[in-house]
Each structure stands twice: as structure tokens, then as C-alpha cells.
Amino acid sequence: MKKAVAALLALTVFLSLFSAFSVFSAAAWDESEIFTSGDGCWQYYLREEDGKAVITGTVEEPGETVTIPAEIDGHKVAAVGERAFLFCSSIKKVVVAEGITEIGNDAFAECSSVTEVSLPNGIVALGEGAFFRCSSLMSLTLPESLVSVGDEAFSFCSALKNINFPSGLTKIGGNAFYLCDGLTDVNIPNGVAEIGKEAFYNCSLKSLTLPSGLKTIGDGAFYQCWAIPFVNLPQGVVSVGAEAFANCQHISEVTVSNSVTDIGKNAFGGDFSLKAMFGVRGSSAENYAKANGIPFVAYSEY
Numbered sequence: 001m002k003k004a005v006a007a008l009l010a011l012t013v014f015l016s017l018f019s020a021f022s023v024f025s026a027a028a029w030d031e032s033e034i035f036t037s038g039d040g041c042w043q044y045y046l047r048e049e050d051g052k053a054v055i056t057g058t059v060e061e062p063g064e065t066v067t068i069p070a071e072i073d074g075h076k077v078a079a080v081g082e083r084a085f086l087f088c089s090s091i092k093k094v095v096v097a098e099g100i101t102e103i104g105n106d107a108f109a110e111c112s113s114v115t116e117v118s119l120p121n122g123i124v125a126l127g128e129g130a131f132f133r134c135s136s137l138m139s140l141t142l143p144e145s146l147v148s149v150g151d152e153a154f155s156f157c158s159a160l161k162n163i164n165f166p167s168g169l170t171k172i173g174g175n176a177f178y179l180c181d182g183l184t185d186v187n188i189p190n191g192v193a194e195i196g197k198e199a200f201y202n203c204s205l206k207s208l209t210l211p212s213g214l215k216t217i218g219d220g221a222f223y224q225c226w227a228i229p230f231v232n233l234p235q236g237v238v239s240v241g242a243e244a245f246a247n248c249q250h251i252s253e254v255t256v257s258n259s260v261t262d263i264g265k266n267a268f269g270g271d272f273s274l275k276a277m278f279g280v281r282g283s284s285a286e287n288y289a290k291a292n293g294i295p296f297v298a299y300s301e302y
Contacts, residue, residue, distance in 0.1 A: 037072050044072055045081075052078035054104075062091055064113075070097035080107045082127070089113050092136075096120055103130045105150070112136060121145050126153045128173070135159060138182075142166050149176050151196065158182055165189050172199050174218060179203075184227070188214075195221045197241065210234055217244050219264065226250060231268075235259050246270040253278065256285035263288040 033045045036059055044053040053075040055068060062085065070077055079102040085091060087110045094108060098120040105127035108114065114134045121143045131137065133156040142149075144166040151173035154160060160177070162185040169189050174196030177183060183203040188195070190211040197218035205225045210217075212234050219241035222228065226249045233240065235257040242264030245251060254268060256279040263284050268274055274294050279285025281298045289296035 035073070042069070042072055044075075044077075046075060047078060050078070052076050054079045054081045055084055056081045057084050062088055064090065064092040065095065066091050066093070067095040068097055068100060070099045078102065080104055082106055083109070086110060092116070094118065096123070098122060101125075103127055105129055106132060108134060110134075119143050119146075124148075126150050128152055129155070131157060133157065139163070142169070144168060147171070149173055151175055152178065154180060156180070162186070165192075167191065170194075172196055174198060175201065177201075177203055194218070197221065198223060200225055210237070212236060215239070217241055219243060220246070223247060224270075230254065233257055233260055238262065240264060240267045242266060243269065252276075255279070256283070258283055260284055268292070268294070 034043050034056060036043055040059055042055055043057045043059060044055050046053055053072045055077060068080055077100055079100060082104040083106045085108050086106055089112050091111050092113050093116045094114060095118045099122060101122055101124050103126050106129040109129045109132035112135050115136045115138060117140055122145050123143050124145055124147050126149050128150040129152045130150060131154050132152055135158050137157050138159045139162050141164045146166050146169055148171040152175045153173060155175050155178040157180050159182055160180045161182050165187055167189045168191060170191050171194045172192060176196060176199045178198055178201045180203050184206050188211050190213045192211050193213055193215045195217050198220040199218060200222050201220055202224045204227050206227050208228050214236060215238050217240045220243045221241060222245050223243055224247040228248050229250050230253045231245060231251055232255045237257060237260050239262040240260060244267045246266050247270035252275045254277045258280040261284055276295045276297050277285055277289040278297050286296050
């Protein structure tokens with residue numbers, strides 16, 4: 001993660017030597033494959049598999065509102081390509097047309113002025129770093145069609161306060177909301193089976209309800225989410241990663257279902273006072289509690 005951040009910072013210096021919009025296509029695509037739209041606005045290429053357009057940027061620096069069209073030069077638009085609007089600090093609002101299904105890796109990364117994003121139903125995937133460090137983005141409703149949130153998709157979106165996840169979501173990628181320290185409310189739907197490594201690292205979540213379909217909680221997934229008051233690991237969870245809830249200072253109680261077979265090192269360690277861990281006798285919960293000096297209470301005893 002640190003290496004990725006350092007690389008992006010280095011890239012900032014590099015891009016300052018050129019106009020941002022002229023670099024977008026060259027950064028990720030062979031220039032011979034790039035077309036300019038008939039209206040002189042967009043740059044794009046055509047996918048070999050279906051002939052649909054993928055937008056790689058704009059000809060001129062974009063204005064405050066970017067409206068991604070459903071069609072360019074008679075070609076349906078399928079996606080916003082990788083790094084299409086990387087470092088476009090002029091953009092404040094993003095509107096994506098119906099029919100587009102994917103936002104590529106780093107598509108709107110480092111768009112520090114973006115405050116509003118409108119995504120249509122039909123989007124199924126947000127790529128890695130899709131909205132990385134969009135530091136002015138305050139709220140977001142994700143479309144019902146969305147299945148996965150990529151790694152680092154919203155990392156460092158420090159102004160983000162709440163987000164509504166769709167019911168069909170199955171995966172929240174690693175570092176997806178890393179250091180979104182303004183984030184206080186999330187609703188994780190029941191279909192989510194995996195919460196990736198450091199997904200909500202150092203967020204300000206006031207409460208946490210883990211979904212019934214959850215299987216895996218990655219290392220450091222909720223590290224230093226200091227405002228969470230308690231944790232209930234529901235039936236179905238199998239693995240809790242190392243430091244998953246470390247340094248969550250306000251957690252006073254943890255309830256662990258008997259489906260949990262693996263609790264990683266310092267999963268509930270660090271700077272807080274855990275008053276009790278509830279679980280089944282002879283389970284991984286009891287073993288973890290005893291090994292870490294945490295009072296253990298069996299289900300039958302309360």
C-alpha cells in the first residue's frame with residue numbers, strides 16, 4: 001500500500017510536466033488505437049470482443065462536470081478506461097450514462113475536487129483505485145447492479161461520510177475505504193462474503209453490523225475504527241484476519257459464532273479494554289480469549 005501511494009506521488013510530479021488530458025491515453029493505451037470523437041471532445045478505443053467504446057480521456061481539459069455519454073460516433077460506450085481522468089482537479093461532478101458497465105482502474109483517481117458522482121444501474125464493477133483520493137467526495141449511492149468494489153477504490157476519500165452499498169454486492173476489496181476517516185455509516189449487505197485486507201482501516205464507524213453471508217474478514221479490515229462499540233461475528237464467518245479489529249478503542253464486547261475456526265494474531269489486540277468475549281466452550285474464541293487474557297463467557301453462562 002505504501003509503495004502504491006509513493007508511486008502515485010511520484011507520478012504527480014511527472015504529470016506536472018505535461019497537460020493532464022494529453023497524458024491520459026498515452027499512459028495506458030497504444031496511441032495508434034485511440035480515436036478522437038467526431039465532436040472533438042472524447043478519446044476512446046474500440047474493444048475487439050464487441051466493438052464497444054472505452055473512453056480513455058478528453059481532447060481538452062475537462063470542465064467542472066463530466067458526463068460520460070452512452071454512445072460515441074455510433075458506438076455504444078461500455079466503460080471508462082484505466083486512468084482516463086487521473087489527476088483532473090477541475091472536475092467537480094461525474095455523471096455516467098445508462099448502459100456503461102465498468103469504471104476502470106484509477107479512472108477518476110486523484111480528482112480532488114469531485115464532490116458528486118452519479119453511477120447508473122448496470123455498473124457491475126469498480127476497478128482498483130477508481131476514485132482513489134477523491135478527497136472532496138462526501139457521499140455516494142452505489143447502483144444495485146454493482147457486484148464488487150475493487151482494491152483501493154475509495155482509499156483516502158477523507159470527506160466521505162456515508163455510503164450505501166447495493167444488495168447484490170459480494171466483495172469489498174482490500175484497502176477499499178482505507179483512511180476514509182470521515183466515514184461514520186455503512187450498511188454491508190448480506191451477500192458480501194469477503195471484506196478485504198484493511199478495507200475500512202482507520203474509519204470512524206459508529207456501529208457495525210456484519211452480514212450473514214460473510215465468510216472472511218481480512219487482516220486489519222477494521223483496524224483503528226475507534227468508534228465501534230461492539231462486534232458480533234455471525235454464523236457463517238470462518239476466518240478473522242490478523243489485527244482485523246486491533247486498536248478499536250471503544251469495543252467492549254465481542255460475540256463469536258461457532259463457525260469461526262481461525263482468529264488471527266492480535267485480531268482484537270492493541271489499545272482498548274475488551275471486557276468480554278462470548279462464544280462456545282472449546283472453540284477458537286475461547287482459545288483466543290485465554291491466550292490473550294480476555295475474559296471469556298460461554299453462551300450457556302449468560
